[in-house]
Amino acid sequence: MNFGQVQDLPLLLGLSLGVVALLTIVHLLLTSVRRRRRDLAVLRAVGFTPGQVQATVARQAATLTALALILGIPAGLVCGRLAWQVFADQLGILAVLVIPLLWLAVMAAGALALAIIVAAAPGRSATRTRPAEVLRAE
Numbered sequence: 001m002n003f004g005q006v007q008d009l010p011l012l013l014g015l016s017l018g019v020v021a022l023l024t025i026v027h028l029l030l031t032s033v034r035r036r037r038r039d040l041a042v043l044r045a046v047g048f049t050p051g052q053v054q055a056t057v058a059r060q061a062a063t064l065t066a067l068a069l070i071l072g073i074p075a076g077l078v079c080g081r082l083a084w085q086v087f088a089d090q091l092g093i094l095a096v097l098v099i100p101l102l103w104l105a106v107m108a109a110g111a112l113a114l115a116i117i118v119a120a121a122p123g124r125s126a127t128r129t130r131p132a133e134v135l136r137a138e
Helices: 004-035 038-043 050-091 101-118 119-129 131-137
Strands: none
Touching: 004 038, 004 050, 004 101, 004 119, 038 050, 038 131, 050 101, 050 119, 101 119
């Protein structure tokens, strides 16, 4: 294995974890909409418009993503620093920590935007259910 291959590893690992996180949010939203059919039907019955239901699902996605970022970024920085320290010590080089704050902020904002965009499909699914049918089934 040469240095060029090792240099791309963090990027590939980060992208892979990002895709897994996105798929997790999609699955969570789909499951949440399915489980909360009755709650969403009650909201529709008391006057929520389809747009408000979609906004509710989008807010849920944004909240979950924001919480994940608030917990994940500091944890990732600490774990990344420790892993780099061990790796650098094994190579016998000086471990220099560089945190690209601007890049981190851009990626966090992108993650929030992507979560809201992804929430559109479960939001549309939530608006297709008819409140009377869901509430009558209870």
